[in-house]
Amino acid sequence: MKVRNEKIIHILDILSKFLQGKEEALRLSLITFFSKGHLLIEDLPGLGKTTLAVGISKITGLSFGRIQATSDLLPTDITGVSVYNKQTEKFEFHPGPIFNNVVLVDEINRATPKTQSALLEAMGEKQVTVDGETYKLPKPFFVIATQNPVEQYGTFPLPESQMDRFMMKISIGYPSREAEREIIKGGSKREELYGLQPEMDKSEVEKIQDEIEQVYLSDKIIDYVLDIAQITRKSKYFSAGLSIRGTLTIVRTAKTNAYFKGRDFVIPEDIKELLPYTVPHRVILHETYENSNGKELVLSVLKEIPVPA
């Protein structure tokens, strides 16, 4: 799965230094970022999620904000509040951390549902409304949310319908022995990471995002995507299949993937290789199969779909 677009290769090269052995996660994050989507990382703490988020914001020269979700986090802690200014005798809006280009929401499942939905709404609408005033979020806007799969006590797992709002759900996983050895040898590179010089600016990011939209999507590929949607909707294993948002996601990420690979048209592989990250969190397993491994089940169903050509 080689990346051929030079700019992207360059970014990957630089960031790889900070994320040894996590090139795949990095690539997927960038695909999500350039596809104007949001990313959900389900992983244990301490595996480099922050590094990933900070790295992306730094290298693209975008602002970075971080929200640590706790059970007493309020929606206004995310969106910001209006504060009365005595001098001007007016309410002034103090934007919250969400008014950044890259936002890391750590352990989103620890926040209360109310807060979660405020965040997800902001992600979906790309705007927030406080005290009747609507404020546009900056562009580009990229949320990386993390979720701890192990801790269940006092958490509020994201409902399935909310998961749909994340373009991809990935997990970083432990690095390989070799990679970890390098990490130990090199010591912490956090300082270096914060000092990272941007390789592109906001306008360039937007330009790339526009170029990605221009990637050609053949009817044959559309049929393939529709086949995928169809099979998840009809399968006896699932009670709910892929949403329209889901199919759109598949297409958008595929375009980005093709772009990364230096192509201006989509091939089935672009779609196929991202399916494990784009589809499983969007389908709801049938009661009978609730105990089986959802991801495996979804992938085994998708595996059988014939590829055009």
Added chain:
Amino acid sequence: MIKVKKVVFFISYIIGLVGFISVAKYVNPVFSLSFLVMLLVGGISDFKKGRYLPRLMLNIFSLIVVLFLAVRVSLENMVIPVVETLLLLLGIKFLEKKEFRDFMQIYVISIFLLAGSALLSINITFMLYFFVIFFGVVISVILLTYYSQDKNISFDRETFRKLILNISLIPIAAIPVTALIFTVLPRTEYPVFNFLNTSGKGKTGFSDTVQLGDVSEIQEDSAVALRIKTDKKLDLENTYIRGITLNFFDGKRWYRRNLYETSFVKGGETVEQEIIVEPTGNRFLFAVDVPVKIFRKDVKLEGDRVFVSYRRIFSRVKYRAISKYGGYIVSSDLNINDYLQLPSHLDKNIVELARRLKGKNAIETVVNVVKYLKRNYHYTLKNLSVSNNPLSSFLFEKKAGNCEFFASAGAVLLRINKIPTRLVAGYRGVRYNEVGDYYIVPNRYAHTWIEVYIDGKWVRYDPTPSVPVSKNDGKNPIIDRIKKILDAVEYAYINSIVDFNVKKQIATFQYIGNMFYHIKSLFIYGIYLGITIVILFLLFKALRQFRLPYEKKVLNMFLKKMEQYGYTKKENEGLEEFVDRIDENRLREKALQFVVAFENVYYRDKKIDKNDYKRLISIIRDI
């Protein structure tokens, strides 16, 4: 679970077997035995997962069988060798490892065999075989489409039952449609349900009864009734074409009743004809008066020299006939009373008139009657007598009528004078089509005359005043000429295509062949070569028509090539993914080169042009 594969195989064997059974009676037992052995071996190979004979060997064997046929076939004996050859080919097909096209070939050959059986005999069991094959093929073809998608596809019992039920609806629904398309539509030129009303009154034309006094006017119908090709010139005016005779008159209508006689034809000049009759809906065939023989299997010659077909003529028929032009019929063993019958309640005036016309002898009486009618009455199609006593009305009131009145009057007047007379219905006059060198007889030339039995001979007399038959022809010479040309084209078409006369065509071929070779066998090889070339040409054209788009073709080529290297692309595998599996570096790179080039066109939805195609092909060749 029911495996589609098994069902397809089973149905195919049934179809093949039915094809065989339909001809089993007629073929040499050696061929039957060979076929059964091959069928059995094929069955064992298929169901016991045995080994198959190599295709090349079987193909060579097939070729030998066909060549063997070429040696055996002759003009006199065409069908059986062909059927036997087909049987062997079918057997060989069963020996092969069966792909989609092999099944199709099995079905086609089985259908040919059934068609061949129809040439050998007509039997009601044909319908049974036909339905088995018809349903079998339809069901099997649909199952085959499943099978060709997935060789191991199977359905559970319930699904399968539903599937078969649904598929069976197709042939059932197809039957009425087929009947419509194949039997009704081709005849629309001829009114569709005309056979329900074949007596066709009110229009000129031949009918198998003569009826007086029902219609007052007859329209002329210039549609073609017969086309006749002769070896001698015919008189355009005075050629009579004989159809049927009628002897029983009830006062309004003439019938054929109790006709027994033995007859032969004497005198006259022999004329050979080839006649094409348009559908009439009745059973009678025509020939130039006096007909001697009609060469047709399903035709019976009756004593009064009327040729009756066993089947009603609802489609064009073509036959050869021999006549004695200007001859007469010599008859014996006939019951004179049948030809002297008169309607009850005969008008006294008619009897009186008959008495008046009586001459010294029979011949003179006949001449008197004919002359009297010709002189004192005139011919018309309009304002005819409509009455319960049409003959009196014609003779004493209207004094005009069509040929039916003249002939009926003549017959009655002669019968009163004890001269046996009968009516003859047919056509009078012909039109020559110099474009195609044949004669046309339009419907309006239909005519009725009488035959008089004197001294053991039937002699033709025509009491109708001679109206030039061609009076309505050639009003506009240019249009007439065009019509003739068009009809000549139609004639040629009917002759060569519609009425497919294999024997004649081969005879023509042979004639040409003899000019060049004088060796019969060589000529037959020639024919086979010709047929093969035509078939190949048609196949080639068909293939071109149904050819795959370039993309698919190229891709198939590539995949085939990769298969040779031992890599088979799975259906759910993308091309790059597939290529990525290849272990050998060099091969992988070459393959990738193709894949990238191909994807560049294919997933951009670009139409592959000849150049792209060539470029891609060259990459594949390079792999």
